[in-house]
Amino acid sequence: MNSEIFDGSVTSPKGFRADGLHCGLKDEKPDLALIVSDTPAAAAALFTTSSLAAAPVVLCKKQIDSGVAQAILINSGNANACTGEQGMQDARQMIQWTAKALHLVPDTILIASTGVIGHYLPMGIIRNGIARITSSLAINGGERAAEAIMTTDTRPKHRAITFDLQGVPVSIGAIAKGSGMIQPNMATMICIVTTDIAIKAHLLKNALKRVVNGTLNALTIDGEMSTNDCFLALANGQSGAPKIESKNADYETFEKALHQLLLEMTLLLARDGEGATKVITITVREASSEQDAKKAARAIANSMLVKTALYGQDPNWGRIVSAVGSTGIRIDPNGFEIKIAGINVARDGCAIEYDEKKMQHALAETELSIDISLNCGSFTSQVYTCDLTHEYITINAEYHT
Amino acid sequence: MNSEIFDGSVTSPKGFRADGLHCGLKDEKPDLALIVSDTPAAAAALFTTSSLAAAPVVLCKKQIDSGVAQAILINSGNANACTGEQGMQDARQMIQWTAKALHLVPDTILIASTGVIGHYLPMGIIRNGIARITSSLAINGGERAAEAIMTTDTRPKHRAITFDLQGVPVSIGAIAKGSGMIQPNMATMICIVTTDIAIKAHLLKNALKRVVNGTLNALTIDGEMSTNDCFLALANGQSGAPKIESKNADYETFEKALHQLLLEMTLLLARDGEGATKVITITVREASSEQDAKKAARAIANSMLVKTALYGQDPNWGRIVSAVGSTGIRIDPNGFEIKIAGINVARDGCAIEYDEKKMQHALAETELSIDISLNCGSFTSQVYTCDLTHEYITINAEYHT
Numbered sequence: 001m002n003s004e005i006f007d008g009s010v011t012s013p014k015g016f017r018a019d020g021l022h023c024g025l026k027d028e029k030p031d032l033a034l035i036v037s038d039t040p041a042a043a044a045a046l047f048t049t050s051s052l053a054a055a056p057v058v059l060c061k062k063q064i065d066s067g068v069a070q071a072i073l074i075n076s077g078n079a080n081a082c083t084g085e086q087g088m089q090d091a092r093q094m095i096q097w098t099a100k101a102l103h104l105v106p107d108t109i110l111i112a113s114t115g116v117i118g119h120y121l122p123m124g125i126i127r128n129g130i131a132r133i134t135s136s137l138a139i140n141g142g143e144r145a146a147e148a149i150m151t152t153d154t155r156p157k158h159r160a161i162t163f164d165l166q167g168v169p170v171s172i173g174a175i176a177k178g179s180g181m182i183q184p185n186m187a188t189m190i191c192i193v194t195t196d197i198a199i200k201a202h203l204l205k206n207a208l209k210r211v212v213n214g215t216l217n218a219l220t221i222d223g224e225m226s227t228n229d230c231f232l233a234l235a236n237g238q239s240g241a242p243k244i245e246s247k248n249a250d251y252e253t254f255e256k257a258l259h260q261l262l263l264e265m266t267l268l269l270a271r272d273g274e275g276a277t278k279v280i281t282i283t284v285r286e287a288s289s290e291q292d293a294k295k296a297a298r299a300i301a302n303s304m305l306v307k308t309a310l311y312g313q314d315p316n317w318g319r320i321v322s323a324v325g326s327t328g329i330r331i332d333p334n335g336f337e338i339k340i341a342g343i344n345v346a347r348d349g350c351a352i353e354y355d356e357k358k359m360q361h362a363l364a365e366t367e368l369s370i371d372i373s374l375n376c377g378s379f380t381s382q383v384y385t386c387d388l389t390h391e392y393i394t395i396n397a398e399y400h401t
Numbered sequence: 402m403n404s405e406i407f408d409g410s411v412t413s414p415k416g417f418r419a420d421g422l423h424c425g426l427k428d429e430k431p432d433l434a435l436i437v438s439d440t441p442a443a444a445a446a447l448f449t450t451s452s453l454a455a456a457p458v459v460l461c462k463k464q465i466d467s468g469v470a471q472a473i474l475i476n477s478g479n480a481n482a483c484t485g486e487q488g489m490q491d492a493r494q495m496i497q498w499t500a501k502a503l504h505l506v507p508d509t510i511l512i513a514s515t516g517v518i519g520h521y522l523p524m525g526i527i528r529n530g531i532a533r534i535t536s537s538l539a540i541n542g543g544e545r546a547a548e549a550i551m552t553t554d555t556r557p558k559h560r561a562i563t564f565d566l567q568g569v570p571v572s573i574g575a576i577a578k579g580s581g582m583i584q585p586n587m588a589t590m591i592c593i594v595t596t597d598i599a600i601k602a603h604l605l606k607n608a609l610k611r612v613v614n615g616t617l618n619a620l621t622i623d624g625e626m627s628t629n630d631c632f633l634a635l636a637n638g639q640s641g642a643p644k645i646e647s648k649n650a651d652y653e654t655f656e657k658a659l660h661q662l663l664l665e666m667t668l669l670l671a672r673d674g675e676g677a678t679k680v681i682t683i684t685v686r687e688a689s690s691e692q693d694a695k696k697a698a699r700a701i702a703n704s705m706l707v708k709t710a711l712y713g714q715d716p717n718w719g720r721i722v723s724a725v726g727s728t729g730i731r732i733d734p735n736g737f738e739i740k741i742a743g744i745n746v747a748r749d750g751c752a753i754e755y756d757e758k759k760m761q762h763a764l765a766e767t768e769l770s771i772d773i774s775l776n777c778g779s780f781t782s783q784v785y786t787c788d789l790t791h792e793y794i795t796i797n798a799e800y801h802t
Contacts, residue, residue: 052726052734082722084735084751117719118752222705225727227719304623304705305797312798318518321483325453326626333453334485350485351519388705390794396706397713397790 003257005264008160009142010035012173013196015238017137020148023129025077025115025122030148032129033175034098035192036071036137040108041236042198043069044205046212048229054081055091056113057230063095063110064232067201070108072192072232073098074149075126076177077115081227090121097127101134114151114177114189114228146175149190152395153177157268161261165250168241170197172258176265178221178229191216191231191265197254198237199244206247207255208233215262219384220301221273222392270384271366275391278310278366282383284324285373292329292374293381299323300370300383307388313363315340317351320370335375341368404658406665409561410543411436413574414597416639418538421549424530426478426516426523431549433530434576435499436593437472437538441509442637443599444470445606447613449630455482456492457514458629464496464511465633468602471509473593473633474499475550476527477578478516482628491522498528502535515552515578515590515629547576550591553796554578558669562662566651569642571598573659577666579622579630592617592632592666598655599638600645607648608656609634616663620785621702622674623793671785672767676792679711679767683784685725686774693730693775694782700724701771701784708789714764716741718752721771736776742769 011018015038025031045064047057063069073094080087091111099106113121146156160173178189199207208231216231237243244250270279282300287293300306303323309316317338324331338346341362343354362368412419416439426432446465448458464470474495481488492512500507514522547557561574579590600608609632617632638644645651671680683701688694701707704724710717718739725732739747742763744755763769 049729050723050726051729051732052722079719082719082734082747082750082752084749086751117722118747225723227723227726304793308794308797309800311794312800314798314800316800318480318483321453321518322451322626322628325451325628328450328452331452333483346483346519348485349483350487351483388794389798390791392705393709393712393789393791393794396709397715399710399713399715399717 003161003163003260005159005161005261008173009146009158010173010175010192010194011139011142012160013171013194015039015196015236016194017139018141018145019133019136019138020141020144021129021133021136024125025075030144031075031077032133033074033145033148034071034133034137035145035194036102037234037236039236039238040068040070041234042201042204043067043110044201044208044233046208046231048226050225050227052082052227054079054113054227055083055087056080056111057228059088059091060110060112060230063107066107068108069110069234070104071098071102072110074112074190076149076151078113078119078121079115079117079228080113080121081117083120086120090123093123094126094130097130098134101130110232112190112228112230112232114149117227142173142175149175149177151177151189152274152399153272155272157265157272159261159264161257163253163257165197165241165253168239170239170241171195172261174261174265176269178269189226189229193233195235196237196239197235197241197244199235199254203244203251204233204235207258210255211259211262214382215259215266218382219266219270220298221386266384270386273386274395275389276386277389278368278387280310280368280370280385280387282370282385284381286377287374287379288330288377290379293379295327295329296324296374297381297383299327301385304388307385310368311387311389313360315345315359315363317345320372324372330374330376332375337373339371341365404562404564404661406560406562406662409574410547410559411574411576411593411595412540412543413561414572414595416440416597416637417595418540419542419546420534420537420539421542421545422530422534422537425526426476431545432476432478433534434475434546434549435472435534435538436546436595437503438635438637440637440639441469441471442635443602443605444468444511445602445609445634447609447632449627451626451628453483453628455480455514455628456484456488457481457512458631460489460492461511461513461631464508467508469509470511470635471505472499472503473511475513475591477550477552479514479520479522480516480518480629481514481522482518484521487521491524494524495527495531498531499535502531511633513591513629513631513633515550518628543574543576550576550578552578552590553675553800554673556673558666558673560662560665562658564654564658566598566642566654569640571640571642572596573662575662575666577670579670590627590630594634596636597638597640598636598642598645600636600655604645604652605634605636608659611656612660612663616660616667619783620667620671621699622787667785671787674787675796676790677787678790679769679788681711681786681788682770683786684770684772685782687778688775688780689731689778691780694780696728696730697725697775698782698784700728702786705789708786711769712788712790714761716746716760716764718746721773725773731775731777733776738774740772742766
């Protein structure tokens with residue numbers, strides 16, 4: 001497959017317009033985003049598994065049922081979570097206003113919210129915001145939408161990928177937010193994907209499910225999962241490429257490109273993890289089962305001790321081993337092997353000599369790897385995370401409700 | 402039961418001597434501790450469930466099998482973990498040297514180690530240390546032992562409790578270490594209990610198991626569990642009180658007192674959690690099962706976002722709810738209730754008004770509570786933790802191997 005990732009967004013695929021603006025939920029920053037397809041699109045989504053899913057999540061799950069949608073409205077600054085029946089009414093109202101302004105049926109509007117939990121939405125502000133944003137949509141508005149969905153993110157995240165389907169150029173675009181509260185289980189707080197490919201909704205959903213495992217669901221910043229996580233996708237077919245109606249070669253090409261794009265988004269999210277100075281790729285090999293491999297990788301990725309050690313640029317493999325051991329999974333105590341930043345630090349379950357200067361140079365880099373072989377089987381798992389820093393504490397201790 | 406906790410230690414019960422000294426594993430601080438009973442004692446223990454238990458843990462598990470022991474040797478500064486066959490030999494050698502110096506059979510010596518993982522013990526230093534410490538034991542040496550088992554602890558932890566068994570005054574003493582890497586599953590890095598009560602070994606073990614759930618196992622500092630955690634107990638019968646040979650009234654009295662003492666030790670450990678400025682007691686009520694209650698309590702206790710919010714003195718109950726929701730357990734979205742520091746902040750699943758000034762005063766205290774009722778049943782769980790601070794990051798980023 002000949003594909004290229006570029007600095008695009010959800011408006012890179014044909015037939016999408018978007019915008020992001022400040023409506024007043026936050027002090028000054030953009031806080032309302034809208035993405036609209038010119039024509040009805042196949043729609044699919046994945047949602048947080050939280051038992052306290054927010055009102056927009058509950059509602060969006062219903063909206064997506066038909067497999068067709070045309071617009072996605074997202075606000076930041078207020079999660080509309082733990083807001084009871086009032087929250088549900090407010091979410092429905094947002095859909096009504098958006099549908100009316102866009103001259104669409106309410107069934108085709110998806111919504112998402114992110115921000116503080118437990119506060120009712122100021123609906124007057126939202127109403128004005130919807131009136132403005134529905135009249136300012138632009139074919140280059142995707143980056144503004146990416147900015148408007150940010151919470152503690154320090155920069156907007158957006159990319160697109162372009163490739164051919166049977167000679168026809170097509171593309172997929174993405175925006176995402178979420179620099180804290182990211183845990184492998186759903187994904188990120190919010191990720192929106194658009195494409196001008198034509199595909200059946202159930203195949204689109206199938207692709208989302210498949211790619212999310214090795215990408216968004218393989219990312220953990222702080223082991224937290226939110227009430228509002230969602231991953232929404234619209235496919236409007238405006239490229240003119242033949243519609244994907246089965247798991248044919250085109251489907252495979254699409255899935256591969258989607259995976260490539262989402263892996264890139266995952267790394268963007270990891271790099272912007274709250275307070276992060278380093279992105280860490282953790283690979284567990286030779287586990288006796290897939291579950292063991294995953295458990296071990298996540299235990300390392302969520303270990304505060306491992307994350308602070310890498311922040312301190314210390315190759316403390318004892319903490320890596322301790323994290324793996326604490327899961328109770330199978331590991332050969334006399335056969336495991338560990339590499340940090342590509343340098344072997346333990347073999348046959350014991351410390352080995354390594355070049356300390358080389359290690360210090362390697363640990364000063366901003367992209368690091370941890371690689372552990374358990375010597376118990378043939379299963380592998382890879383997870384992405386970042387280090388844990390003073391800045392993480394500052395951000396989260398000073399974020400006031 | 403008429404009982405009193407006092408500022409004692411493992412040498413408070415009759416017939417125990419101890420010491421702690423600097424043998425050279427650490428730079429200057431005490432790093433070797435020995436606790437000896439004048440007579441053979443009933444012995445019981447609980448160990449880490451890590452699949453990479455350290456050599457001393459593996460060996461100690463065998464040693465304790467007989468149910469009799471007379472001495473416990475503990476070093477800090479080096480965990481003797483991930484040290485392969487050499488580590489096992491070194492641990493056995495430590496037992497041999499201690500037994501010889503004390504004129505005891507090796508079978509009655511228990512050992513424990515704590516400190517850096519993956520380094521071989523410098524056995525010359527250990528040998529000299531054992532020679533010195535076995536000749537300096539004292540009936541008031543328990544506090545020195547408490548000091549010698551410290552790693553990143555800022556202060557030694559030791560307490561004792563005294564009460565009567567059928568009119569005979571008896572006591573239980575304890576020392577413990579572990580201010581990071583504490584997770585409900587085993588307990589603390591190391592906790593040693595001594596008593597002059599006479600009790601059958603299996604009843605002693607039974608008591609350990611029972612009390613540990615609501616105390617040491619209900620403590621989490623950073624969600625980590627170590628390769629070296631152990632909880633060892635010796636009961637030498639020197640008080641002269643009638644031997645406990647069944648689960649009679651005396652057993653109940655003993656278990657209650659042990660619980661009281663370990664709860665006190667648990668709070669000492671929480672207060673000295675790495676970088677902690679606040680001890681937090683988390684209570685989950687009205688869960689639909691015991692497992693749900695525990696899961697929810699631990700999720701809150703291990704949530705970096707909850708812990709940083711309390712450090713920042715922000716009553717961010719959204720993060721509490723988010724942590725509970727992420728476990729997927731049953732919670733009534735329209736019926737849960739949350740109190741922070743005794744002040745109601747959410748009811749019927751929604752935010753409620755509260756006195757902000759009162760809240761700010763309450764959050765400035767060093768001991769805080771989080772109380773959440775799920776409105777799904779009748780099960781309760783309580784867990785202890787501390788806040789997550791800049792100082793935690795400093796301690797763990799600067800701790801070099």
